[in-house]
Amino acid sequence: xxxxxxxxxxxxxxxxxxxxxxxxxxxxxxxxxxxxxxxxxxxxxxxxxxxxxxxxxxxxxxxxxxxxxxxxxxxxxxxxxxxxxxxxxxxxxxxxxxxxxxxxxxxxxxxxxxxxxxxxxxxxxxxxxxxxxxxxxxxxxxxxxxxxxxxxxxxxxxxxxxxxxxxxxxxxxxxxxxxxxxxxxxxxxxxxxxxxxxxxxxxxxxxxxxxxxxxxxxxxxxxxxxxxxxxxxxxxxxxxxxxxxxxxxxxxxxxxxxx
Amino acid sequence: xxxxxxxxxxxxxxxxxxxxxxxxxxxxxxxxxxxxxxxxxxxxxxxxxxxxxxxxxxxxxxxxxxxxxxxxxxxxxxxxxxxxxxxxxxxxxxxxxxxxxxxxxxxxxxxxxxxxxxxxxxxxxxxxxxxxxxxxxxxxxxxxxxxxxxxxxxxxxxxxxxxxxxxxxxxxxxxxxxxxxxxxxxxxxxxxxxxxxxxxxxxxxxxxxxxxxxxxxxxxxxxxxxxxxxxxxxxxxxxxxxxxxxxxxxxxxxxxxxx
Numbered sequence: 001x002x003x004x005x006x007x008x009x010x011x012x013x014x015x016x017x018x019x020x021x022x023x024x025x026x027x028x029x030x031x032x033x034x035x036x037x038x039x040x041x042x043x044x045x046x047x048x049x050x051x052x053x054x055x056x057x058x059x060x061x062x063x064x065x066x067x068x069x070x071x072x073x074x075x076x077x078x079x080x081x082x083x084x085x086x087x088x089x090x091x092x093x094x095x096x097x098x099x100x101x102x103x104x105x106x107x108x109x110x111x112x113x114x115x116x117x118x119x120x121x122x123x124x125x126x127x128x129x130x131x132x133x134x135x136x137x138x139x140x141x142x143x144x145x146x147x148x149x150x151x152x153x154x155x156x157x158x159x160x161x162x163x164x165x166x167x168x169x170x171x172x173x174x175x176x177x178x179x180x181x182x183x184x185x186x187x188x189x190x191x192x193x194x195x196x197x198x199x200x201x202x203x204x205x206x207x208x209x210x211x212x213x214x215x216x217x218x219x220x221x222x223x224x225x226x227x228x229x230x231x232x233x234x235x236x237x238x239x240x241x242x243x244x245x246x247x248x249x250x251x252x253x254x255x256x257x258x259x
Numbered sequence: 260x261x262x263x264x265x266x267x268x269x270x271x272x273x274x275x276x277x278x279x280x281x282x283x284x285x286x287x288x289x290x291x292x293x294x295x296x297x298x299x300x301x302x303x304x305x306x307x308x309x310x311x312x313x314x315x316x317x318x319x320x321x322x323x324x325x326x327x328x329x330x331x332x333x334x335x336x337x338x339x340x341x342x343x344x345x346x347x348x349x350x351x352x353x354x355x356x357x358x359x360x361x362x363x364x365x366x367x368x369x370x371x372x373x374x375x376x377x378x379x380x381x382x383x384x385x386x387x388x389x390x391x392x393x394x395x396x397x398x399x400x401x402x403x404x405x406x407x408x409x410x411x412x413x414x415x416x417x418x419x420x421x422x423x424x425x426x427x428x429x430x431x432x433x434x435x436x437x438x439x440x441x442x443x444x445x446x447x448x449x450x451x452x453x454x455x456x457x458x459x460x461x462x463x464x465x466x467x468x469x470x471x472x473x474x475x476x477x478x479x480x481x482x483x484x485x486x487x488x489x490x491x492x493x494x495x496x497x498x499x500x501x502x503x504x505x506x507x508x509x510x511x512x513x514x515x516x517x518x
Contacts, residue, residue, distance in 0.1 A: 008376045058377055075374045083376040115334045117267045117342040118317055118381075118492075233377075 002044075003068040004090040005030075007060040010081040012121045012230065016053040017060075026051075026082055030062065033077035037069045046097040048237040052189070054229030056122065059104070059236040063096035096237070102166055103186060104236040107179040107195045107227065123176065124195075124231035130202045135170045135177065138198040138211050142168035142181065147217030151194055152187035154220045161187065161217065182238075189226050197224030261303075262327040263349040264289075266319040269340040271380045271489065275312040276319075285310075285341055289321065292336035296328045305356040307496040311448070313488030315381065318363070318495040322355035355496070361425055363441040363495040366454045366486065371434045382435065383490035385458060391436070393461040394429045397470050398438065401427035401453070406476030410453055411446035413479045420446065420476065441497075448485050456483030 007030070015023035019031075027047070034042040043065040051057055068087040075084050108123040109130075110116050116125045142165045149161040168181040179195055197214065200206045206224065214223050266289070274282035278290070286306070293301040302324040310316055327346040334343050367382040368389075369375050375384045401424045408420040427440040438454055456473065459465045465483065473482050 010377050010379070056377060071373060080379055081376050083374040085373040114330060114344040115342040117340050118269050118315060120269070120339055122377075 001065070001067050002090045002092055002094045003064050003066055004086075004088050004094060004096065005062040005064070005069075005071075005074075005084055006086040007062060008058045008083050008085055009056065009060065010121070011051060011054050011056040013081060014053065016055070017047060017049070017051045026057075026060075029079055029082055030074075033074050034064070034069065036077055037073045038066065042066075044095075046095050048096045048100045049103050049186075049234045051232075051234055052229055056230075056233040057235075058233055060234055061096045061100070061237045061239075063090060063094050099239055100185075100237050101240055102182050102184055102238045103234060104180065104182040104238075105186070105191050106233050106235050107181075107191060107231045108233075109177040109179070109195075109199070109231060110175055111177055112175045121230055122233075124228060126199065128199075128203050130177075130199065131204070132170070132172065132177070132202070134202040134208060135179075135198055137208055138201050139168045139170050139179065139181075141212050141215065142194070146215040148187050148190050148215070150214040150218040150220055150223040151190045151197070152220065153189060156188065158187055163187065163190070180235075182236075191232055192227045192229065193220075193223055193225075195227040195231070199227065200224040260324070260326050261349045261351055261353045262323050262325055263345075263347050263353060263355065264321040264323070264328075264330075264333075264343055265345040266321060267317045267342050267344055268315065268319065269380070270310060270313050270315040272340060273312065275314070276306060276308070276310045285316075285319075288338055288341055289333075292333050293323070293328065295336055296332045297325065301325075303354075305354050307355045307359045308362050308445075308493045310491075310493055311488055315489075315492040316494075317492055319493055320355045320359070320496045320498075322349060322353050358498055359444075359496050360499055361441050361443055361497045362445060362493060363439065363497075364445070364450050365492050365494050366438040366440075366450060366490045367492075368436040368438070368454075368458070368490060369434055370436055380489055381492075383454075383487060387458075387462050389436075389458065389461045390463070391429070391431065391461070393467060394436065394438075394457055396467050397457040397460050398427045398429050398440075400467075400471050400474065401440065405474040407446050407449055407474070409473040409477040409479055409482035410449045410456070411479065412448060415447065417446055422446065422449070439494075441495075450491055451486045451488065452479075452482055452484075454486040454490070458486065459483040 009026050014026050017026045019025055019027050031042055045064040048061040068089050071084040071087045109126050110123045111126050111130050113127050145162055145164045147161050148163055152158060164184045166182040170177055170179050201208055201211050268285050274284050276285050278284055278286045290301055304323040307320040327348050330343040330346045368385050369382045370385050370389050372386050404421055404423045406420050407422055423443045425441045429436055429438050460467055460470050
């Protein structure tokens with residue numbers, strides 16, 4: 001059996017998702033809670049999006065071996081900044097990372113002169129010039145398959161730099177601008193470097209044509225700054241609905257699921 | 260001269276607005292910053308809404324004597340959880356408390372089974388039964404002038420308990436329910452006791468007719484629980500536009516303003 005967990009967390013006080021010796025991470029907290037509930041260390045645990053330090057998630061997905069553990073038992077053990085939203089049986093062999101077809105992120109920007117207080121852990125405050133038409137024009141260039149080398153640190157473990165953006169766009173709600181992007185996968189820091197570079201274009205500090213050129217595999221130093229992590233949130237992961245598997249008797253079994 | 264400041268703050272780590280010896284309060288932080296910027300203690304400082312410990316504000320208003328201080332100077336001195344949104348010259352003698360015609364608050368409730376993590380400082384998690392029609396029916400009873408004795412602590416400094424609700428209603432955005440209320444003024448804990456009592460009606464634990472009866476001056480113990488402060492936010496204060504004052508020469512002067 002394989003279980004699927006859906007999680008939300010406030011990344012502010014975490015050193016990111018992945019286990020790191022001596023650091024407080026979401027994975028460490030989840031493994032500790034699972035070990036208590038399962039009375040054994042979790043097996044074959046994978047995650048859809050390995051978020052960086054300070055990045056939030058409202059739709060993170062994890063898979064692990066075994067029957068689905070009780071969300072309320074896990075939530076009673078987890079700290080206040082991580083919550084299990086759901087736990088369900090997944091198709092045998094379901095892998096939250098390998099089976100994901102796309103991840104969606106949102107980056108929030110508060111564009112106003114006055115400093116903020118209320119949403120300071122969730123939204124980037126950006127008091128500088130920002131041409132909204134240029135933001136939209138940048139986002140419109142993103143869908144498709146591109147080489148994002150310019151948007152990930154030069155010292156990288158990635159070996160392939162092409163990713164497919166399925167959708168990207170900015171929307172506005174008063175002073176707040178939200179960048180939504182869905183891609184098959186993301187390079188490390190890719191979202192934050194995209195946002196930082198788009199803010200530079202929208203501030204008149206680089207040309208729209210230069211932004212487009214970055215998508216063809218320019219070096220990291222050709223792109224803009226890496227926007228801070230606290231504006232970013234992993235909001236959804238999409239999986240294909242598995243085809244029903246046939247039992248020897250020919251009856252359809254297996255749970256189907258789409259996200 | 261009189262100055263008007265517009266403020267936002269995250270109430271989580273404050274013991275409320277008002278000065279209290281040995282406690283961290285918004286007023287204490289603001290007075291400290293003003294004293295540095297003005298090089299003297301602020302004079303005649305009043306506030307529109309004396310929020311309780313843990314209650315947030317996105318539209319708090321303060322008045323004080325003198326020319327408007329620079330928002331950026333104040334923001335550089337204030338801690339991250341308080342921000343000055345604006346500073347302007349107000350009509351002579353403007354009093355943020357006495358001149359306010361109404362205050363508006365929003366109380367946010369997350370109605371779902373799963374515990375939350377991301378908005379845990381801003382939204383009440385409410386996993387119990389909640390009949391949304393009953394919430395709407397409760398709110399529809401609130402506009403008008405009522406005796407709110409049942410919705411404020413029995414040991415009170417208030418001497419008058421009638422307040423006029425100008426507007427009240429619940430709206431829904433997915434799992435989130437938001438209660439918005441505008442009144443001429445509020446008794447201590449009034450919003451939170453109203454929300455707690457409405458949640459009890461919507462959970463089937465008290466009758467809608469009993470809720471209506473509470474608005475005629477029942478004792479505190481007749482109403483429901485006081486919902487926790489972290490779901491509540493002061494969002495706006497309304498002032499009348501002052502009539503232009505005539506100078507001896509007959510020319511119109513004075514700034515007019517509406518909020």
